[in-house]
Every structure is written in structure tokens, then in C-alpha cells.
Amino acid sequence: MEDEGKPGLPAPADMDPRRLHRALTLLSKGEWWTPAALVRETAAPRRAVEALLAEIGPERSGDRFRLGSDQVRRYAEVLDAGRPPFSPADPVEHLLPEHAAVVERLHELIERAPRSRQALDHVAATPETVVRRALLLGARFWLRDTRLLCVGDHDLTSLAIGMIHPHVQTTVVDIDERILAFIDSAAAGLGLDVRTRWADLRLGLAPAARGYADLAITDPPYSPDGIGLFVARAIEGLREPARGRVLLAYGASERTPMLALKVQKALLDLNVVSEAVYPDFNRYFGAEAIGSAADLYILRPTTKSLPAATARSEQVSTAIYTQGPQAVESREPVAVPVDEVTAGGFQPDALVGGWPKGVLPKLPRVRLTTWLAKPYAARLGQVAVALPAGLESALPRVLLATRAGHLRVYTAEEVRLGELAKVLDPVYELAARGGVLEAVRRPLPQDEAERVVRTIMDRAHGKIANSWRDALIVLRPELNKRQARTVVDETAPWAKDVTLLELPLHRLRDLLGAVRDSLVRAERAVQEAVAQAPSADPAAAPSLGPGQ
Structure with missing residues (x-):
């Protein structure tokens, strides 16, 4: 791969050489750079940076690299010497120095925050990124008396917004209990108007978040189903969808344009307008396959968006992530023999969750989404629940959603009673064997x-x-x-x-x-x-x- 006799550079036909030119410029200034730092600074994919380093053979010290003087002269034509580096459109970069104290505080909070969970596609955004998100909101929208919904917030965007715009009321919905607890504690310490709600978006948006917000922001799993679901829930969370906005962080490798096309189609199905796209606005500690960067979309819903979001939510798959048991390649539903369901004289009045058609076909069946959304109309004595892989965090809510006397729950993973037993002790006596949980309702207490x-x-x-x-x-x-x-x-x-x-x-x-x-x-x-x-x-x- 050559460009006018210069080894290691993309051919002009590749149409995207400047990111690697920027990497060369950084390497030419005498400082040592790791591949990860080059990726984060230039938004070039990790594979492209590694190919460049392998081709040009720079000086090396451990895992760090720089260009020698001969190489600096060789590549002088493509270096950005004396010129400001190319930067994608960023309307608030000039405001960042004024908020250095907030950036520093976010550094501390991100350091103390719960570690990323690979199964939830967590990749931490940089402190500068979350502060710039807050600045962009304030620069583009009038935020007085505004409500914001964070659809997932592993990046702690809610805290950055609260520190810069304290008059904004923010609600965070997330599946990760650790994140919710951390945000609650940090917000209380900072005196911010931030409240947290648990939600597995595959099962529905938290009731308190429906029709709540004027603006919503989300950095979802980067699968088409994940993008479609998170944006659909964000639309459901707007007070007036046709007047609100959804900010979406999404990035794709330049090597996978078809994946990006599928995401674009998922957004098109929601009848939203891409009002603006800021390239490489979001930067991350990780996600090097996509250059540790993602674009920021400003999406404007239309009058047809809420019906489309509701329809989209009815077709939710549990496999929306790219890794782990909840990934697109996740396992089959829990298989339960009929005789095991009725073992020990257990006679369920209803089946909840993903049961095969052949299991007790005459019994009423209830979808998990319905079970959690409203009380079951009929009186229930015993209930059998099949909980698909990846929905384990919903288990306490599945048990609390009924007054049935006895529930038998089948899960894909071994049930651990420790925390579950503490939380549910006022209601249930619990016993577990492998992936089966027995929950028997306690009598009313006297205390x-x-x-x-x-x-x-x-x-x-x-x-x-x-x-x-x-x-x-x-x-x-x-x-x-x-x-x-x-x-x-x-x-x-x-x-x-x-x-x-x-x-x-x-x-x-x-x-x-x-x-x-x-x-x-x-x-x-x-x-x-x-x-x-x-x-x-x-x-x-x-x-x-x-x-x-």
C-alpha cells in the first residue's frame, strides 16, 4: 500500500488517509505514543494504526513508538507541521477550557465508577466527551425548566449535565444496578437533581420515565437491534415526541459500512430525522476497532415516530448486545421438561415468560412485558416462570409483580440467593437448586x-x-x-x-x-x-x- 512512493500510507482511492496522516504527525513530534493513544487521538481504527506502524517501522520503546529524524523528513509532505490538525465539526470544543474543573471532577468520578461490563457492551467515554455533550445541549437547546432522560448512563453523562446545567432535571434508566447506585450517591454528594430508575429496556421503559422528558440521550449497544430499541425507548420517554430531540452516540468501523447501513435503516423505521451528525464527537477508553470514537446524531422525531417506536418495542429480541449471553448469538430459551414443572405436586395456574408451546398447553400464558407492566387480573396460587438468558436482573421484579403464593422460576444460570434473599425477605422464603428458584410467600409480619x-x-x-x-x-x-x-x-x-x-x-x-x-x-x-x-x-x- 503506497502513496506516491511513501510506504505505509493509504492510496488516494481509499478516501480516508488523513487520520493516518494525523498519526504520523503525532509520531513526528518526538514524543512516544502507544497504539491505543494514537487510536484515541486520531479516531483511526486499531487495525489501521497497527498496519501503519508495521509498515513504516518507527523507533520503538516497549509498547511506545515515534518517528526517527530520517522518517520525519521522508513523510514531511503529509505531516501537518505548522498547521492546526484537522478536527471534525465540533461546535463546543472552544468552550471546554472554561469547564476544566468539571472535566477534572469527571476524571475522578469515572475512576471511581463501577468497571465496564463486557456483556452490556460498556465502553467508558472520556471525561471531555461527557462534558462536551453537556455543553452541546446547552449551546443548541434552551434548557431552562427542561427534563432530560438518559437511556443508559454508564458514561455518567447525567452528572456532567447536572454540574454544568443544575436547573435541568434528569432521570437515568439503566439495567446495571451498580451504575444506578453510584449515580445516586454521586448526585447526592454534588447536590444534583438526578434520579435513577431500573429498567431492562427489552421489557419496557420504567413507568416514571414514560412521557417524562423534553430531551433524551443514549449511547446504546452498537447492534442494529440495540440502536433501534434504545432510540425507540427514548422516543417513548419524550413528553411531546414531535417537539423533542434524541441525541444518539453511534460509531462503526470504516471496514463495515453494511453494519452502519443496517443501523441507518433501523433509525429510518422509527421515522426520525437526522437533524445533525457530528463526526467522531464521542471519544472512548477502548472500542479501538472503531477508532475509540463515535458520531453524535441529533434525531428529531416526527408525528409518526411514537407509533413506530411502540410497534418496534413489541418486536423486541433479548439479543441486542454484541457480546455475552445477551448477544445476537445468544443461547436458546430455557428448556424445561413438563414433568419437572409439576414435580412435588406443583400445579401452576399460569405460565410466565418464554415457554415452548408443548408445555402445559391449556394453561394461560403471560409475556414478561405484560407481567411487569400491570397486575394480573385473575387470582393466582402458583405460577411457573421461564426467564430467558440475559434477563436475570429482572428476577426480583418478576417475583414482586404478583401476590401469588408460590412461584417456581427457571433460569439459564445458577441462582444465587445472597442479595436476592435480603431484598425479598419481607415477602418470600426462597430456596434454590441450580437454575430453579422456589419462592413461597410469607405470612404477614407483626412488626x-x-x-x-x-x-x-x-x-x-x-x-x-x-x-x-x-x-x-x-x-x-x-x-x-x-x-x-x-x-x-x-x-x-x-x-x-x-x-x-x-x-x-x-x-x-x-x-x-x-x-x-x-x-x-x-x-x-x-x-x-x-x-x-x-x-x-x-x-x-x-x-x-x-x-x-
């Missing part, structure tokens, strides 16, 4: 706080704050609805407008402690109300014992 938690967990599809308020009034009838709701809001502001099924696990773990705190506040509220009454008599104050 007051545990009874409130049980009330909340028994109404998993309802708003937590409402169930909590009603349970407090049962235990403290001296409280009216306004007083009880004030107690809940002061104790757990995170419980507002959220259902149990979208609450992150770290909130579920803390629920019992929060309820105990609310009971103390409720008792104080009752005493204050009695003290302020015109005919208050301390001796006549009502008993607040367990029997009330």
Missing part, C-alpha cells in the same frame, strides 16, 4: 415497620409513596393524608412518582430502614398535631402502641 414494607411490596405496580402513605395511616389513624404524605416525602424524596418495580435494588435494600425512620417521624407529627390542637390535653394523647 409495624415490616408491615409497612410488606404493604408497599404487595402493591408493586402502584406508586410507592401512595402505598407508604396509606400504610402509615392504618398504623397511625390520627394522621390525615397530607400529613402522612409529608412524612413520606421528607423521609424518602426518592420515592416520589416511582413504582417498586423500577426502584433500584440499593433503594429496596434500604427500604426497611427508611420505613422505620418514617414511623418515628409519623409519631412526632401526631404529637405535634395534638399539641397544636385548641383543646390539646397531653394526658389525652392517643396511644401509639402496636395495637393501633
Whole structure:
């Protein structure tokens, strides 16, 4: 591969030599460069950088390279000496120096954030990238009183936006419990208006996020199905889809234009307009096959986008990622023999999940999406659930979505009870053998706080704050609805407008402690109300014992 006798450079017919010219310029300045750093700086694919280094034979020190003086002279014609380097369109790059402190803080947060999960196609964006996303939002849109939805946020974009635009209210939906817990903790420490919701987007958008936002941003798995699903959920999350915008990060190798075409078709099927595309706007620590870079799309939904998004969501495959058990090449559904389903006298009233047609064909069948979206109408005693590979994080929600007395769940992986048992202890006694989980409903507890938690967990599809308020009034009838709701809001502001099924696990773990705190506040509220009454008599104050 030669360009006018210069070995190692692309031929003009390749139409994209300048990224490698930029790599040569960096190598010519006397500094040592690793291949990964060259990829990240130039957005050239790793294979192209490695081919260039192998062809030109630069000086080497370990895993670092630079050009010798003879090579600098040889390639002088293509070096960017004395000229500013070519940079794709970036309307906010000039604003970045003004926010150096935010960039530095993001460096610290990204260092402390949970590590990437390969099975979820996680690749961390650079701190500069997430800050530039926030700056672009502010430069292009009027953000006063604006709501933003982050459809997945491993990159911590929500925190960057909160630091630069503190008046923006942001909701993050994500499948990764670690990310949700980290964002909650970091946002609380920084005083940011950021709330988190759990969602496996294959099973639906978190209810609190539907019709919520003015803008949405997503950096999804880079498969056509992953792009289509995440953008569809982002559209569902807009208050007025035809007036909102969706920002999408997407990158593809220059060697795979057909994959990029499939993604473009997935977007076309959603009836969105590509209002702008900023090449190589997003930079990453990794993803070297695509040059550690991705374009940023600004998508404008049309009046036909929401119906298209709803239709797209009805056709969801569990295989939307590029790696792991949830990848396009994922395993077959869980196979369960009929005699095992009914072993030990178990007689299910319904089958939930992906069951083969031949298994107990006369029983009612419920899709997982329906099971999680609304309460099942009929009363159920026993339920059998088949949970496909890759949906294990939905298991606590699948169990909480019903008041059935006994559930038997079949999973593709061995069930580990540790964390699951702690979270579900107020409701279920659990036992596991391999990939089979038995969940038997416990009797109602006697402890007051545990009874409130049980009330909340028994109404998993309802708003937590409402169930909590009603349970407090049962235990403290001296409280009216306004007083009880004030107690809940002061104790757990995170419980507002959220259902149990979208609450992150770290909130579920803390629920019992929060309820105990609310009971103390409720008792104080009752005493204050009695003290302020015109005919208050301390001796006549009502008993607040367990029997009330």
C-alpha cells in the first residue's frame, strides 16, 4: 500500500488517509505514543494504526513508538507541521477550557465508577466527551425548566449535565444496578437533581420515565437491534415526541459500512430525522476497532415516530448486545421438561415468560412485558416462570409483580440467593437448586415497620409513596393524608412518582430502614398535631402502641 512512493500510507482511492496522516504527525513530534493513544487521538481504527506502524517501522520503546529524524523528513509532505490538525465539526470544543474543573471532577468520578461490563457492551467515554455533550445541549437547546432522560448512563453523562446545567432535571434508566447506585450517591454528594430508575429496556421503559422528558440521550449497544430499541425507548420517554430531540452516540468501523447501513435503516423505521451528525464527537477508553470514537446524531422525531417506536418495542429480541449471553448469538430459551414443572405436586395456574408451546398447553400464558407492566387480573396460587438468558436482573421484579403464593422460576444460570434473599425477605422464603428458584410467600409480619414494607411490596405496580402513605395511616389513624404524605416525602424524596418495580435494588435494600425512620417521624407529627390542637390535653394523647 503506497502513496506516491511513501510506504505505509493509504492510496488516494481509499478516501480516508488523513487520520493516518494525523498519526504520523503525532509520531513526528518526538514524543512516544502507544497504539491505543494514537487510536484515541486520531479516531483511526486499531487495525489501521497497527498496519501503519508495521509498515513504516518507527523507533520503538516497549509498547511506545515515534518517528526517527530520517522518517520525519521522508513523510514531511503529509505531516501537518505548522498547521492546526484537522478536527471534525465540533461546535463546543472552544468552550471546554472554561469547564476544566468539571472535566477534572469527571476524571475522578469515572475512576471511581463501577468497571465496564463486557456483556452490556460498556465502553467508558472520556471525561471531555461527557462534558462536551453537556455543553452541546446547552449551546443548541434552551434548557431552562427542561427534563432530560438518559437511556443508559454508564458514561455518567447525567452528572456532567447536572454540574454544568443544575436547573435541568434528569432521570437515568439503566439495567446495571451498580451504575444506578453510584449515580445516586454521586448526585447526592454534588447536590444534583438526578434520579435513577431500573429498567431492562427489552421489557419496557420504567413507568416514571414514560412521557417524562423534553430531551433524551443514549449511547446504546452498537447492534442494529440495540440502536433501534434504545432510540425507540427514548422516543417513548419524550413528553411531546414531535417537539423533542434524541441525541444518539453511534460509531462503526470504516471496514463495515453494511453494519452502519443496517443501523441507518433501523433509525429510518422509527421515522426520525437526522437533524445533525457530528463526526467522531464521542471519544472512548477502548472500542479501538472503531477508532475509540463515535458520531453524535441529533434525531428529531416526527408525528409518526411514537407509533413506530411502540410497534418496534413489541418486536423486541433479548439479543441486542454484541457480546455475552445477551448477544445476537445468544443461547436458546430455557428448556424445561413438563414433568419437572409439576414435580412435588406443583400445579401452576399460569405460565410466565418464554415457554415452548408443548408445555402445559391449556394453561394461560403471560409475556414478561405484560407481567411487569400491570397486575394480573385473575387470582393466582402458583405460577411457573421461564426467564430467558440475559434477563436475570429482572428476577426480583418478576417475583414482586404478583401476590401469588408460590412461584417456581427457571433460569439459564445458577441462582444465587445472597442479595436476592435480603431484598425479598419481607415477602418470600426462597430456596434454590441450580437454575430453579422456589419462592413461597410469607405470612404477614407483626412488626409495624415490616408491615409497612410488606404493604408497599404487595402493591408493586402502584406508586410507592401512595402505598407508604396509606400504610402509615392504618398504623397511625390520627394522621390525615397530607400529613402522612409529608412524612413520606421528607423521609424518602426518592420515592416520589416511582413504582417498586423500577426502584433500584440499593433503594429496596434500604427500604426497611427508611420505613422505620418514617414511623418515628409519623409519631412526632401526631404529637405535634395534638399539641397544636385548641383543646390539646397531653394526658389525652392517643396511644401509639402496636395495637393501633
